[in-house]
Amino acid sequence: MGNDYNPFSLEGKNILVTGASSGIGEAVAIKCALMGAGVAVTGRNVERLKAVYDQLEDAPFRAQITADLTVAEDLERLVAALPPLDGAVLCAGNSTTLPLQFGSREKFDDMFNVNFFAPVELLRLMYKKKILNKGASVVLIASIGGTHSFMPGNGVYGASKASLNAVMKYAAREFASRRVRVNSICPGMVDTPLIHRGTITEEQLVEDAKRYPLGRYGRPEDVAYGAIYLLSDASSWLTGHDLVIDGGFSI
Amino acid sequence: MNIQEFIENFAAQLDETDEALITPETQFKQLDEWSSLTALSIIAMVDDEYDVIVKGNDIINSDTIQDLFDAVKSKRKPGAD
Ligand SMILES: NC(=O)c1ccc[n+]([C@@H]2O[C@H](COP(=O)([O-])OP(=O)(O)OC[C@H]3O[C@@H](n4cnc5c(N)ncnc54)[C@H](OP(=O)(O)O)[C@@H]3O)[C@@H](O)[C@H]2O)c1
Numbered sequence: 001m002g003n004d005y006n007p008f009s010l011e012g013k014n015i016l017v018t019g020a021s022s023g024i025g026e027a028v029a030i031k032c033a034l035m036g037a038g039v040a041v042t043g044r045n046v047e048r049l050k051a052v053y054d055q056l057e058d059a060p061f062r063a064q065i066t067a068d069l070t071v072a073e074d075l076e077r078l079v080a081a082l083p084p085l086d087g088a089v090l091c092a093g094n095s096t097t098l099p100l101q102f103g104s105r106e107k108f109d110d111m112f113n114v115n116f117f118a119p120v121e122l123l124r125l126m127y128k129k130k131i132l133n134k135g136a137s138v139v140l141i142a143s144i145g146g147t148h149s150f151m152p153g154n155g156v157y158g159a160s161k162a163s164l165n166a167v168m169k170y171a172a173r174e175f176a177s178r179r180v181r182v183n184s185i186c187p188g189m190v191d192t193p194l195i196h197r198g199t200i201t202e203e204q205l206v207e208d209a210k211r212y213p214l215g216r217y218g219r220p221e222d223v224a225y226g227a228i229y230l231l232s233d234a235s236s237w238l239t240g241h242d243l244v245i246d247g248g249f250s251i
Numbered sequence: 252m253n254i255q256e257f258i259e260n261f262a263a264q265l266d267e268t269d270e271a272l273i274t275p276e277t278q279f280k281q282l283d284e285w286s287s288l289t290a291l292s293i294i295a296m297v298d299d300e301y302d303v304i305v306k307g308n309d310i311i312n313s314d315t316i317q318d319l320f321d322a323v324k325s326k327r328k329p330g331a332d
Contacts, residue, residue: 097291098291098295099288099291099292099295101292102292102295102296102298102299152287152288152291153287153288153291198306198307198308199291199294199306199307200307201306201307201308201311203311204287204307
């Protein structure tokens with residue numbers, strides 16, 4: 001067997017990464033390029049998106065498209081700019097820590113607009129417009145919250161991610177006719193700007209990380225490596241699965 | 252914003268503590284029922300009622316309800332009474 005044996009290679013694939021301007025999406029974009037993929041990145045912040053785009057210089061194909069996925073015209077513009085894709089990792093999302101008694105319709109709408117409606121609409125259009133090639137693989141970044149873990153204060157967020165996981169399974173069934181696979185990753189707490197917003201203090205985060213059996217919060221690349229598996233041909237027979245990557249937290 | 256109304260809004264987030272015992276001097280984190288969920292409820296209440304985002308550290312740095320009241324007041328937009 002040659003040294004270039006690599007069933008996880010992404011060579012010859014073009015992959016879209018949303019939320020690529022920060023955190024998990026940033027790591028996914030950079031690692032996909034290292035695995036040989038062409039990568040299209042999208043996010044809202046122009047400078048941070050460009051900084052990630054600049055790191056994709058060895059990718060056989062690269063593109064950057066700035067878009068707010070909760071704005072219909074932006075989403076349309078993004079879809080129109082996409083090349084045929086062999087994979088997509090939808091990382092764009094937000095979180096909120098809010099006891100349910102404060103979860104007004106407005107708060108739910110804010111969370112569902114970005115975490116549920118935006119990725120679902122993007123997924124729908126990529127499939128309907130046949131931007132996703134036959135055999136393409138889609139990875140939705142959900143969360144353990146809402147399906148595997150129910151921490152107080154996470155209800156509004158968890159509901160949006162549980163809904164996303166539900167659509168993932170239906171899409172996996174329906175899109176199988178074109179051999180398009182749809183899976184999700186459900187991360188536990190991952191060290192990105194998302195968790196350092198101050199609602200939870202740094203001291204509380206340090207304490208919370210100790211509750212993870214593997215002794216630490218996740219790193220963005222822990223999730224990126226899972227995404228690479230799901231994008232690669234190594235997972236050709238896997239669809240409709242929610243891959244928990246959480247250092248053992250939800251066991 | 253006045254302290255009496257703030258205390259009422261604060262007390263509404265508590266389930267076990269006698270409201271009559273809550274005063275500006277109450278060291279709220281010493282209350283038996285104080286928990287991380289109570290802290291989240293206080294943060295959400297302040298957002299709803301006063302349109303101010305307090306952080307976990309504002310809670311940590313406040314000993315008494317008066318301290319927290321002062322912190323919220325100092326973050327209010329100019330013109331909001
Ligand atoms: N970190 C965790 O602990 C954790 C755990 C479980 C699941 N997740 C999920 O993982 C995903 C990535 O989170 P992260 O931790 O990497 O957070 P992050 O560092 O805050 O990154 C969030 C990304 O989403 C983009 N985004 C947010 N709202 C958007 C909008 N309206 N339109 C387009 N892009 C938007 C941001 O773009 P700009 O920065 O350019 O605005 C950014 O690139 C999210 O879906 C999150 O819910 C995270």
